Amino acid sequence: MSNTSPMAAKRDVLVVANLGLGEKFLDHGVLYQHGLSETFADVALVSSEELMSRVDRVDRSRQLILFLDKDVALAELLELQGAVVVNSSRAIEICDDKRRTYAHLAAAGLRIPKTMMLPPVYPKQQIAFGLVMSMIDEIGLPMVIKEAKGSFGAQVYLANTAEDVFALVDALADRHLLAQEFVASSRGRDLRLQVVDGVCIAAIARQHPDDFRANLSAGGVGYPYQPSETERRLAEASANAVGGFNVGVDLLFDEGNEGSIVCEVNSNAHIWRLSAISGIDVTRYVGQALGRWLQQ
Incomplete structure (x- = not known):
């Protein structure tokens, strides 16, 4: 890891990505670095971890950052330190x-599919039977169960029967879930x-x-x-x-x-x-x- 924060060196644009997640994320960042180089003279690609810094040391040097990560707290910190972050921390959140x-x-x-939020529960608790039944009545079957956070089509499940719904809700009860109409x-x-x-x-x-x-x-x-x-x-x-x-x-x-x-x-x-x-x-x-x- 570099000892010098990229924020200390003025760039036209910083492209920030979580490069530690693998080659796909590195390629994603490199694509943007090359594309932005046609408009900006100095485009640096850095990993999110290189921007981790002391929260109590505020760097007011203004910087444009293309933020390809989902670390909302880091994006917000950079905004508070004077950077212009795209997408904004609020949009990412x-x-x-x-x-x-x-x-x-x-x-x-x-227009969105019919959607209901399920309340999260504490460990060893279960979502109320009556709530799940009312959800099935309201949305119908089959239905889609989604975790609130997920990417690349993962954490999205199809429940064809009431038994499927209860099994998914029980297995994922410690997560924030949504139930959604299946658009056939x-x-x-x-x-x-x-x-x-x-x-x-x-x-x-x-x-x-x-x-x-x-x-x-x-x-x-x-x-x-x-x-x-x-x-x-x-x-x-x-x-x-x-x-x-x-x-x-x-x-x-x-x-x-x-x-x-x-x-x-x-x-x-x-x-x-x-x-x-x-x-x-x-x-x-x-x-x-x-x-x-x-x-x-």
């Missing part, structure tokens, strides 16, 4: 907790739209032949896709609802085969496959948008 994501989407009047018209397929500075700049369709989830990291296949104006506006409104500058928005297909239902908003979406499939270099758009934003 909202997107990284699906309970908060859906609350903000619903408050903005955007979108089984194994969805849309991913990338929104940068309020504008949808790229989109792909995703499909999985054997899974209800369409995530590419879960084995799904991506295809080029031209979103409708309605789908573009919905993705842009979703990004605005969570305060995201650079986000990936997942839309589910309704019965009319249009992506009109918001599934999730991702503040730290990996973009290399979306860029490869769509033919659009997301990182260049992000760099250009940040450059325009700094000139305002």
Whole structure:
């Protein structure tokens, strides 16, 4: 680890990623470093741990940081120390907790699946039987059970029967959970739209032949896709609802085969496959948008 904090050396942009998580996260950071280099003269890629510093020593040197991590506390600390962090700590916090994501989407009047939050319980406790039964009555079967925090399609489960629901709720009772309507018209397929500075700049369709989830990291296949104006506006409104500058928005297909239902908003979406499939270099758009934003 470097003994010199990158905050001490003035950069045009710092790209911050949790590089210790493996090659996929390193590649993600390198992509952005290269893309932003077309707009900014000095772009440094650093690991999140290199920015760990004494909280009681406030560095007021202003810095632009593209934050590709989910460490909300670190992002907020950097903001309090004078840095401009994109996405903001608040946007990351909202997107990284699906309970908060859906609350903000619903408050903005955007269509989401029927969704209920389950209260967390203390160890050795169970969620009340009556609550689970009322949840089944309200949402119907099959239903999707989601952990509030999760990435790449993990921590998302399909419950086909009441027995499945009770088994999942019991097994995951110590975690924050949501119960959600299963949108049958979108089984194994969805849309991913990338929104940068309020504008949808790229989109792909995703499909999985054997899974209800369409995530590419879960084995799904991506295809080029031209979103409708309605789908573009919905993705842009979703990004605005969570305060995201650079986000990936997942839309589910309704019965009319249009992506009109918001599934999730991702503040730290990996973009290399979306860029490869769509033919659009997301990182260049992000760099250009940040450059325009700094000139305002």
